[in-house]
Amino acid sequence: xxxxxxxxxxxRFAAARVVSSFGSxxxxxxxPLRLVDRDAPELPTGGWFHVDPxxxxxxxxxxxxxxxxxxxxxxxxxxxxxxxxxxxxxxVAADAVAADGQTLAAGSRVVxxxxxxxxxxxxxxxxxxxxxxxxxxxxxxxxxxxxPGLQTGFCADxxxxxxxxxxxxxxxxxxxxxxxxxxxxxxxxxxxxCAVHAVLGAPITDGDVVAVLGAGTLGLLVxxxxxxxxxxxxxxxxxxxLVGARYAHQQRLARELGCTEALPPxxxxxxxxxxxxxxxxxxxxGTTATLSGGADVVFDCVGSPESIAxxxxxxRPRGTVALVGMPGRVTLxxxxxxxxxxxxxxxxAYGTEPGAGAQDRxxxxxxxxxxxxxxxxxxxxxxxxxLSRFEDAVAHAGAAGRRGAVKIAFDIRKGTSR
Amino acid sequence: xxxxxxxxxxxxxxxxxxxFWNGEGFTLETLPExxxxxYAPEPMKALxxxxxxxxxxxxxxxxxxxxxxxxxRPGMKLTICFDDISLPLPQMEAPDIRQMxxxxxxxxxxxxxxxxxxxxAALALHRRMTExxxxxxxxDRVYDAFAPHGLLTQHDAEDPDNLIYLGQTDQGEDxxxxxxxxxxxxxxxxxxxLVSMDGGHKSVATGLASYRSLRHHxxxxxxxxxxxxxxxxxxxxxxxxxxxxxxxxxxGVTVFQIETTLNNDTFPSNFAFLQKREWEWSLRxxxxxxxxxxALAKVPPRLSRQIFHSIRSPHALASVQAGEVEAVHALTxxxxxxxxxxxxxxxxxxxTMGLPYICPYNVNSIMNPILVACxxxxxxxxxxxxxxxxxxxxxxxxxxPTRPEFHPGHHPSYIDFYEQVLTQTVDPTExxxxxxxxxxxxxxxxxxxxxxxxxxxxxxxxxxxxxxHALAHVGRVIxxxxxxxxxxxxxxxxxxxxxxxLEIASDVVGPSPTLTHLHNPPILMADVH
Numbered sequence: 001x002x003x004x005x006x007x008x009x010x011x012r013f014a015a016a017r018v019v020s021s022f023g024s025x026x027x028x029x030x031x032p033l034r035l036v037d038r039d040a041p042e043l044p045t046g047g048w049f050h051v052d053p054x055x056x057x058x059x060x061x062x063x064x065x066x067x068x069x070x071x072x073x074x075x076x077x078x079x080x081x082x083x084x085x086x087x088x089x090x091x092v093a094a095d096a097v098a099a100d101g102q103t104l105a106a107g108s109r110v111v112x113x114x115x116x117x118x119x120x121x122x123x124x125x126x127x128x129x130x131x132x133x134x135x136x137x138x139x140x141x142x143x144x145x146x147x148p149g150l151q152t153g154f155c156a157d158x159x160x161x162x163x164x165x166x167x168x169x170x171x172x173x174x175x176x177x178x179x180x181x182x183x184x185x186x187x188x189x190x191x192x193x194c195a196v197h198a199v200l201g202a203p204i205t206d207g208d209v210v211a212v213l214g215a216g217t218l219g220l221l222v223x224x225x226x227x228x229x230x231x232x233x234x235x236x237x238x239x240x241x242l243v244g245a246r247y248a249h250q251q252r253l254a255r256e257l258g259c260t261e262a263l264p265p266x267x268x269x270x271x272x273x274x275x276x277x278x279x280x281x282x283x284x285x286g287t288t289a290t291l292s293g294g295a296d297v298v299f300d301c302v303g304s305p306e307s308i309a310x311x312x313x314x315x316r317p318r319g320t321v322a323l324v325g326m327p328g329r330v331t332l333x334x335x336x337x338x339x340x341x342x343x344x345x346x347x348x349a350y351g352t353e354p355g356a357g358a359q360d361r362x363x364x365x366x367x368x369x370x371x372x373x374x375x376x377x378x379x380x381x382x383x384x385x386x387l388s389r390f391e392d393a394v395a396h397a398g399a400a401g402r403r404g405a406v407k408i409a410f411d412i413r414k415g416t417s418r
Numbered sequence: 419x420x421x422x423x424x425x426x427x428x429x430x431x432x433x434x435x436x437x438f439w440n441g442e443g444f445t446l447e448t449l450p451e452x453x454x455x456x457y458a459p460e461p462m463k464a465l466x467x468x469x470x471x472x473x474x475x476x477x478x479x480x481x482x483x484x485x486x487x488x489x490x491r492p493g494m495k496l497t498i499c500f501d502d503i504s505l506p507l508p509q510m511e512a513p514d515i516r517q518m519x520x521x522x523x524x525x526x527x528x529x530x531x532x533x534x535x536x537x538x539a540a541l542a543l544h545r546r547m548t549e550x551x552x553x554x555x556x557x558d559r560v561y562d563a564f565a566p567h568g569l570l571t572q573h574d575a576e577d578p579d580n581l582i583y584l585g586q587t588d589q590g591e592d593x594x595x596x597x598x599x600x601x602x603x604x605x606x607x608x609x610x611x612l613v614s615m616d617g618g619h620k621s622v623a624t625g626l627a628s629y630r631s632l633r634h635h636x637x638x639x640x641x642x643x644x645x646x647x648x649x650x651x652x653x654x655x656x657x658x659x660x661x662x663x664x665x666x667x668x669x670g671v672t673v674f675q676i677e678t679t680l681n682n683d684t685f686p687s688n689f690a691f692l693q694k695r696e697w698e699w700s701l702r703x704x705x706x707x708x709x710x711x712x713a714l715a716k717v718p719p720r721l722s723r724q725i726f727h728s729i730r731s732p733h734a735l736a737s738v739q740a741g742e743v744e745a746v747h748a749l750t751x752x753x754x755x756x757x758x759x760x761x762x763x764x765x766x767x768x769x770t771m772g773l774p775y776i777c778p779y780n781v782n783s784i785m786n787p788i789l790v791a792c793x794x795x796x797x798x799x800x801x802x803x804x805x806x807x808x809x810x811x812x813x814x815x816x817x818x819p820t821r822p823e824f825h826p827g828h829h830p831s832y833i834d835f836y837e838q839v840l841t842q843t844v845d846p847t848e849x850x851x852x853x854x855x856x857x858x859x860x861x862x863x864x865x866x867x868x869x870x871x872x873x874x875x876x877x878x879x880x881x882x883x884x885x886x887h888a889l890a891h892v893g894r895v896i897x898x899x900x901x902x903x904x905x906x907x908x909x910x911x912x913x914x915x916x917x918x919x920l921e922i923a924s925d926v927v928g929p930s931p932t933l934t935h936l937h938n939p940p941i942l943m944a945d946v947h
Binding site: 280 | 857
């Protein structure tokens with residue numbers, strides 16, 4: 001069975017890092033990723049099930065890993081060799097149970113919630129985060145009866161979505177795909193859940209000016225999620241949702257998904273300034289111009305030093321910058337953050353979100369299904385590749401913006417790309 | 419030899435190529451046989467003794483106004499307002515007419531023992547002038563006598579402490595103008611009347627007004643019903659300013675209006691070919707054209723911009739009249755038309771124009787795409803009396819590089835207008851409704867207008883409204899040689915050559931259209947019969 005395996009190999013890691021400096025995704029062929037013939041992993045204990053992937057997306061964090069750009073922070077919470085692929089829609093190989101306790105007949109379609117929290121790791125009692133439903137914040141991802149791995153796709157024991165052999169998933173990770181939701185919509189549910197979690201974690205109030213930096217998958221899904229959640233009354237409705245999108249197709253999609261304005265990133269601070277009624281100072285001699293006011297919330301869906309600096313320059317005093325795109329080691333001038341009392345908050349993964357009642361919690365994934373269905377987020381899937389063409393797939397994903405694409409995925413069932 | 423009047427040439431086989439301005443450069447185009455080219459009249463004779471003529475005008479006012487010395491007395495409050503950097507075009511060789519007039523007025527004020535004198539640049543919502551620009555307009559003597567003492571000011575349409583509300587016209591138009599000027603015993607306004615639209619009641623009612631007042635006539639409705647701006651009886655802009663001006667007069671503001679007209683001797687001798695008819699170019703003219711065109715093609719736009727903006731025009735004083743506003747302006751208007759008017763028989767299917775490097779709003783600055791549109795459709799299109807040169811549903815072809823470049827200090831709101839408004843709509847009425855107020859009241863633009871050298875936040879809207887009549891009248895606008903993306907952003911069609919433009923135009927006006935080229939500048943006004 002074809003499986004893409006990521007092995008710990010310093011020479012290959014170094015080679016990928018060098019080659020990827022000429023463009024993300026270019027080093028897949030010489031990096032630590034290899035196509036091998038491998039069987040499905042064994043079920044660790046009871047409560048685990050085999051899942052046969054149908055589609056599995058290539059995420060920005062996958063690219064960072066393949067490019068050798070990932071932070072060393074992750075070294076102790078991954079285990080090698082692992083099979084990448086945590087954005088997965090697949091079918092259960094046998095009768096199974098879903099996270100909500102629902103029985104799944106063999107062949108049922110499921111989306112994987114990839115975080116390997118206390119429940120999956122057999123840890124009792126669960127950590128405070130898992131106990132409160134915030135599995136993304138699980139403090140035990142390096143412990144338990146499976147090897148370290150913050151998610152499926154980074155753990156040596158679970159397999160991952162980039163494999164026709166399949167993976168193993170704990171029942172706490174399985175979500176049934178509603179009838180009528182296409183596979184392409186379903187494969188975006190995991191990143192949609194990230195976006196939903198980021199949106200609902202941000203202190204947006206009615207009438208706010210909200211900016212989104214970056215219009216790759218995450219930026220567009222934050223836009224889609226905020227649009228849907230605000231329209232359905234699950235979160236406050238901003239007066240303006242501005243998206244910085246470099247490419248024309250990204251701008252078009254952002255508009256389709258409900259933003260007020262989509263414009264090139266260099267124009268975004270000017271639009272934020274105008275809509276927030278701010279003054280501006282600085283900007284001379286190469287410094288970043290800072291707004292006197294600014295956006296109430298900025299979602300940085302890029303995670304680069306430049307994007308974080310831009311976000312800090314255009315958020316209002318006491319506003320919030322949500323880091324949705326995965327950052328690494330960055331050098332930043334934090335004086336504006338200190339002086340303006342800006343809240344810089346991470347937005348990782350998912351768990352549960354506030355429900356209808358004061359005490360109610362609803363799983364992020366169930367909201368993500370709603371958003372995916374309402375916004376047809378599968379429209380972001382620009383191309384699929386068979387595993388055998390993984391070099392082309394990764395290169396395409398690495399240059400998605402330039403090539404007019406957004407999300408690239410592996411189609412595990414077929415041998416051709418579309 | 420007496421000066422020759424304006425002329426309409428019919429292009430035939432023997433006609434040499436026609437000069438088209440092209441921003442900071444020019445090119446020669448071969449027009450189809452049968453096309454018409456409209457040339458301006460030759461320059462009127464300059465007044466031999468400009469200071470003497472000015473003095474004579476002040477001593478012999480027209481209309482219901484005493485000679486200036488009779489209006490001056492010790493202890494009075496005198497305010498002298500003057501046109502800003504937008505006039506004349508290009509800036510004239512020193513001494514500037516404003517300097518000559520103001521020096522004469524100040525001499526008379528000094529003779530009368532007037533101590534309380536303040537000069538005000540009538541900016542309306544234009545950018546503040548720089549010290550060199552003020553020195554050029556007023557001369558060092560006037561500048562040094564007033565500026566260090568804070569007595570040379572620039573109208574601030576956003577200064578609530580120096581605005582006064584005078585009331586409302588019978589059409590509901592608010593009149594709010596400069597307080598110092600309005601509360602003076604005498605307001606002397608010094609005009610340079612480059613075109614027939616300049617001056618009259620517009621001087622005070624627009625030049626010294628606030629946004630609250632200006633919005634009543636600088637809007638799509640008024641602009642669309644000004645046909646044209648240059649034809650006073652048919653101009654709603656003119657009518658509105660007259661209503662405002664009469665209310666100002668009824669409020670007790672005494673205006674002593676001084677208006678001056680220039681001849682259209684526009685370019686210095688090294689650019690003399692620019693105001694000659696092509697078949698009369700000498701060998702030297704041809705050589706100069708060739709050398710200049712070649713050189714300009716090789717230098718970066720920034721440098722060619724500097725070269726052109728350093729041109730000082732040999733414009734000379736052709737007439738000066740002073741006294742009561744309306745009586746003065748009637749004479750001025752006749753004088754302007756005497757210099758610029760050209761009789762033209764009938765309209766045309768296609769109107770072509772080469773747009774130069776300058777318009778009233780980019781002196782010492784950059785001609786951004788919005789100003790390109792305004793120069794072509796707001797100014798050149800409107801240089802008619804009677805009927806537009808181009809028929810309804812016809813095509814305007816403009817030549818200009820139309821680079822998406824902006825002066826960030828002078829035109830900050832233009833950048834946002836280009837990025838955030840024109841991407842949403844090019845319809846003047848819609849943008850007026852959806853966007854104008856937020857730009858007009860934006861505190862950042864207000865700050866830059868008041869403390870820097872920026873045009874007011876609402877100014878790009880006004881420039882677009884200026885095009886409203888043309889946008890409603892023509893079937894298509896084509897820009898030859900412009901940045902395609904910028905041209906499309908304006909809602910126009912890009913073309914790489916005049917032939918391409920004619921091909922595109924044929925979709926609108928058919929395969930055998932009539933074509934008329936407006937050979938401007940030097941400035942001309944078409945009297946279309």
